[in-house]
Amino acid sequence: MKKSIRWKATFLVLATVVAAYYVFPTISRQSSLPSLLPPLLPRAERLNLGLDLQGGMHLVLEVETGKAVENTLDRMVAELKREAEKRKVAIERIVREGNDRIRVKLQAKEGLEEMRRVLKDYAQLQQSIGADQTDLTLTLSTREAKRIEDLAVRQSLETIRNRVDQFGVAEPHIVQEGDRRIIVQLPGIKEPQRAINLIGKTAILEFKLVDEEGNLAEAIAGKVPEGDVVLYQRAAEGKAGTGKIPLLLKKASILTGDLLTSAQVQIDNQTNEPVVSMEFDREGARLFGDATAANVGRRLAIVLDDTVYSAPVIREKIPGGKAQISGRFTMEDARDLAIVLRAGALPAPVNIISNLTVGPSLGQDSIDAGVRATILGGALVILFMAIYYKVSGVIADFALLLNLVWLMGALAGLRATLTLPGIAGIILGIGMAVDSNVLILERIREELRLGKTVRSAIDGGYDKAFLTIIDSHVTTLITALALFLFGTGPVKGFAITLSLGVLFNLVTALTGTRVIYNWMTQRWDLKTLSI
Amino acid sequence: MIEILSKTKIDFIGWRRTAFAVSALISLVGVLSIIQIARGAANLGIDFAGGTSVQLKFQRPIDLGQVRALLAENGLKDSDPQQFAGGDRIMVRLKRVEGSQAGMAQRVQEIFSKEMAGNPFVVEGTNEVGPAIGKDLQRAALWAITISLIGIIVYIAWRFEFKFGVAAALATFHDVLAVMGLFYVLNKEFTLLIVTALLTLAGYSLTDTVVVFDRIRENLRGRRRDSLADVINQSINEVLSRTVVTSLTVLLVLIALYFLGGEVLHDFSLALIAGVCIGTYSSWFVASPIVYEWRMWERAKVKTPVKVKAKG
Numbered sequence: 057m058k059k060s061i062r063w064k065a066t067f068l069v070l071a072t073v074v075a076a077y078y079v080f081p082t083i084s085r086q087s088s089l090p091s092l093l094p095p096l097l098p099r100a101e102r103l104n105l106g107l108d109l110q111g112g113m114h115l116v117l118e119v120e121t122g123k124a125v126e127n128t129l130d131r132m133v134a135e136l137k138r139e140a141e142k143r144k145v146a147i148e149r150i151v152r153e154g155n156d157r158i159r160v161k162l163q164a165k166e167g168l169e170e171m172r173r174v175l176k177d178y179a180q181l182q183q184s185i186g187a188d189q190t191d192l193t194l195t196l197s198t199r200e201a202k203r204i205e206d207l208a209v210r211q212s213l214e215t216i217r218n219r220v221d222q223f224g225v226a227e228p229h230i231v232q233e234g235d236r237r238i239i240v241q242l243p244g245i246k247e248p249q250r251a252i253n254l255i256g257k258t259a260i261l262e263f264k265l266v267d268e269e270g271n272l273a274e275a276i277a278g279k280v281p282e283g284d285v286v287l288y289q290r291a292a293e294g295k296a297g298t299g300k301i302p303l304l305l306k307k308a309s310i311l312t313g314d315l316l317t318s319a320q321v322q323i324d325n326q327t328n329e330p331v332v333s334m335e336f337d338r339e340g341a342r343l344f345g346d347a348t349a350a351n352v353g354r355r356l357a358i359v360l361d362d363t364v365y366s367a368p369v370i371r372e373k374i375p376g377g378k379a380q381i382s383g384r385f386t387m388e389d390a391r392d393l394a395i396v397l398r399a400g401a402l403p404a405p406v407n408i409i410s411n412l413t414v415g416p417s418l419g420q421d422s423i424d425a426g427v428r429a430t431i432l433g434g435a436l437v438i439l440f441m442a443i444y445y446k447v448s449g450v451i452a453d454f455a456l457l458l459n460l461v462w463l464m465g466a467l468a469g470l471r472a473t474l475t476l477p478g479i480a481g482i483i484l485g486i487g488m489a490v491d492s493n494v495l496i497l498e499r500i501r502e503e504l505r506l507g508k509t510v511r512s513a514i515d516g517g518y519d520k521a522f523l524t525i526i527d528s529h530v531t532t533l534i535t536a537l538a539l540f541l542f543g544t545g546p547v548k549g550f551a552i553t554l555s556l557g558v559l560f561n562l563v564t565a566l567t568g569t570r571v572i573y574n575w576m577t578q579r580w581d582l583k584t585l586s587i
Numbered sequence: 588m589i590e591i592l593s594k595t596k597i598d599f600i601g602w603r604r605t606a607f608a609v610s611a612l613i614s615l616v617g618v619l620s621i622i623q624i625a626r627g628a629a630n631l632g633i634d635f636a637g638g639t640s641v642q643l644k645f646q647r648p649i650d651l652g653q654v655r656a657l658l659a660e661n662g663l664k665d666s667d668p669q670q671f672a673g674g675d676r677i678m679v680r681l682k683r684v685e686g687s688q689a690g691m692a693q694r695v696q697e698i699f700s701k702e703m704a705g706n707p708f709v710v711e712g713t714n715e716v717g718p719a720i721g722k723d724l725q726r727a728a729l730w731a732i733t734i735s736l737i738g739i740i741v742y743i744a745w746r747f748e749f750k751f752g753v754a755a756a757l758a759t760f761h762d763v764l765a766v767m768g769l770f771y772v773l774n775k776e777f778t779l780l781i782v783t784a785l786l787t788l789a790g791y792s793l794t795d796t797v798v799v800f801d802r803i804r805e806n807l808r809g810r811r812r813d814s815l816a817d818v819i820n821q822s823i824n825e826v827l828s829r830t831v832v833t834s835l836t837v838l839l840v841l842i843a844l845y846f847l848g849g850e851v852l853h854d855f856s857l858a859l860i861a862g863v864c865i866g867t868y869s870s871w872f873v874a875s876p877i878v879y880e881w882r883m884w885e886r887a888k889v890k891t892p893v894k895v896k897a898k899g
Contacts, residue, residue: 108851116720249693409717411692418642418711425849433843437836444832476851477783483844484787484859487837491794494836498829524801527746528794534738535790539783542731544724547783554787 061578064571072458075465082468103468105243106475106549109423111416112243113251114545117216117406119236124208124404125201126155132181133158134308136174145170148190156201158194165189208403209236216240216406218399219254238406248413250392258361258405259396261313263347263379264305266355266367272304283307287357289364290383303364305357310347315340319397321390324382330390331382334397341377349373360393426479433483434460437490445497447586451572452493455564459489462560463553475549485557488532492565495521501587510582514573518566525565529558595824599871600816600879606872610761613865617764620771629771632778633714635728637721639681639691642711643699648674649706661698671850676711691715728782735786736760739793747800750881755796758874762792765865766858775854784855788862791837795830796870802826803875815882819875834867 082103090099107114129152136158140147146163153159158181162168168189175183181194196204213232220228220240229241245251270281280286285307288300317337324331336344348356348370357367358381365383385393438456441449463482467474500517508516533555540551576582623629633640651670654677658668668679679695692713699708736756744752763785770777802822810818838860845856 118719408715410720411713411715413692413710413713415709415711417644417709422849422851425847425852429844429847429852432847433840436839436843440836440839476849477780477855480844480848480852480855483840484837487833487840488791488794490836491833494829494832495798498826498832502825520805524798527743527797527801530742531739531793531797532790534742535735535786535793538731538735538738539786541734542727543783544727544779547779550783550787 061571061574064567065575068458068568068571072461075462075469078465078468079461082464098469098471100468101471103464104471104473105419105423106473106478106546107241107243107412107414107419108476108546109419109426109474110243111245111414111419112241113245113248113414114410114412115240115242115252115255115408116233116410117212117238117240117255118409119209119212119238119402120405120407121205121208121236122155122404125196125204126152127404128204129155129158129196132178136160136178139174140171143170143174145174153193156196160192160194162190162192168192205236209238211403212406213238215400215402216255219395220251222395222399223251223254225251237409244416250388252408252411254392254396256406256408257396257402259313259399259401260361261316261397261401262309262359263311263344264307264309264357264359265347265351266357267304267306268354270304272302275304276302280304287359287362287364289357289367301364303357303367305359305364309359310356311336311340311343313397313401315343316397319394321387321394322380324380327382329382330385330387331380332385332390332394332397333378333380336377336379338377341375344377344379345373345375422476426476430479430483430486434486437486441490441493445587448497448500449587451569452490452497452565454572455493455568456486456489458568459557459560459564460486462564463557466556466560467553472552473545473549474553475546477546478549478553481550481553482557485554485561488528488558489561489565491528492521492525492561493569495524496565496569497587500585504585504587510585511577513585514577518570522566525562529562532558595827597820597824597827599820599823600876601820602872603876603879606876610869610873613765613768614761616768616772617761617766620767621764623771624777630774630776632776632781633680633716633721634779635721635725635777636682637716637718639695639716640678640712640714641692641695642676642678642713643696643708644711645675645677645703645706645708647706649677649703651677654679657698657702658695663695663698724779728779731782731786732763735789739789743793743797743800747804750878751800751804754874754877754881755793755800757877758796758869759789759792761873762862762865762869763789766861769861770854770858775857778854780851780855781858784858784862788859788866791859791863792866792869795833795866796874798826798829799823799870799875800878803878815879819879823871823875830867830870834863837863 078100081100133150133152136150137147140150145167147167148161148163150158150160160171162171165188168185171192172183175181175194178194180197180200182197184193184195185191186193209232213230216238217228217230220230220242225242225245227243229239229243231239233239240255242248242251264285264287267281267284270284271279272286275281275284275286281304283306284304286302287305288302290300315336316334317340318335320333321330322333323329352370352372355367355369358365358379360381365381381393434456438453441453441456443449445452460482463485466472467478496517499521500513503513503516504510536551536555536558540548540555543551620629624631627636649670651668654668654670658679663679663681668677670677681691681695692715696710736759739759740752740756742752743755766785766788767777770781775781799822802825803819806818806822806825810821813821841856841860841863844852845860848856
């Protein structure tokens, strides 16, 4: 055998063996095989299936970054108030205005100097002073606002990842997309609604004192006293109607959830119901202890996302920094709440702008349908080629099969995700592969008709068809590239399988079949060709 | 050798006037469909238009009329439910409503579990898409189509001549319009998958056109004495058998997909089947005549002896 044939044949066989090795886990019981050549080659693992084939959930979340900026400003307002009080600056009012500025109204212009000293620590706020020297407008620079927004998105990403980790989904996929979007993909998830609740919950935990002196009825009607807020508590079940109980609370929180160190589910031994018990860090414990000591006899409301869960009476100072939320939870509710408290609050609310959920049965149906179609289509094509082109047709079929094995091996090895359109791409690839072979075979036929010898007809066929094959493959690759760049998940899958199929086809159609012909003409002195 | 269609002598160029008329008509329908899409009056899938779709599989076959009435009662009368083969699967689609999309799928499920308690169901899939995502997808699809077409023109123009590049692009665009028009007329849903099919058939149609052009170029180099029309006709006739065989094999595969591939791929394979047929037609009756007419027009302008420009 000529040397070049041997080299080419060896390469082809080797490539096929490697590809088959990578395909093996997908079709056998084993879910993975060790790498053939560590650390160069990755291990062989089962083929990654897209959501449309294995079921699962694909969420697109949008972070309300505007709110994050507002929250930051609110925090600054609270801090400025505290600082001003500490330094005895007489403040009439400090409020957030709109979503990018704070207005400070001093009682007297003497306080201005001291206030400016306080503001030295707030370089990100641009100051402008009103005409009468008691009005300060502090504006957040756009760059700072952008920084806060970006940070909010990154924090949301981390928090959501944290929550999903604790939820326990196999291979979740959570990434940021663009400025403020987060993609969450949960393959194979069984309880999509629970996951949504878990992910979307802002989870801002606050402890607020109940304002016993204020007039609740008036507040509900609309006249809320300054520094207070009306929030609602979920009504107990069993009572007639499931209305909500309003409570008048002091707006400023004693304590917030970011000071938690742990949250666990426990069974209350009196009510036998699940509760979530929390533990605060040193700062939190101190604040909690001080607040409870100063307010014995008053009620302390535990508020989560502006809903009051419970408002027990403070019986005594609580120094240990431990508290409990109860609220007629199911075990699952309690567990999820604990997860959310542990992972932390989202810095800004998150909206679900797209939710694709595929049930597992639909996925399996799709796989079955796809496989059936591939097998039938493939069989028809192979049969046709064998009948129409006889032995040459069989050679071409062999190239097709090689192409398929390489393609599946590449998908498995590259950890590409196979989607339903991806299967369509494979099927289409088969069609295009046939095209290349047909081009070559038709050319060979023409050459034979012109009376050339078998050897030169084959050579002529390949040579003349070569450029045409290149042209058609490049144009297909261009469209596949466009699809890959602009398509979403499933469409990307299609682009990948089509591109790989087309690329491998260049090798199998041009080299793979050529090697066989070369070997045939070398071995035997063919006078006619079965084509 | 078994041969299909060898030694044919069809006068493709001779048919060009009829072909142009037919193609113009087809393109017009296609343009109409684009206008309707832009106006939002065409059947856009929810991944483009936003909205909710819920697919349920019931234990026992269910009556579509009953489903429609039930949805109408609950304020969802524009839902246009569809029933799949077997009678036990229903897909409910709701157009985008103002406000949040979240929870619509849940609501639909609740309606069914309440009113049809005797026939339990399994949720096969839901899709809730807000308007922002839909717009993004429309933009992405348009970009993909545009970049594809430009890339193709550039490549073909480089490999052959500018005329060929434009002719190929026009033929391809015509094919895309044809299938879009078909889908509009049949009131089939335009989803992202269909856009994928359109781009695929563009690639396929182009391949076909390239094969014909390749032969024309080769023959132009060789047969300087024949008229342009003869050269083109001859070229197409020569590649006829290859084209038919290729189209046949691809169609075999697509037909398998159409019948066995499941609902999701049903419309997709239909688009491709139509695309393959039109793609073949356009290589013969759109792309080649355009090259012919263009060259004749150029010659008439210049009035110099035929300059056969062959690049390769």
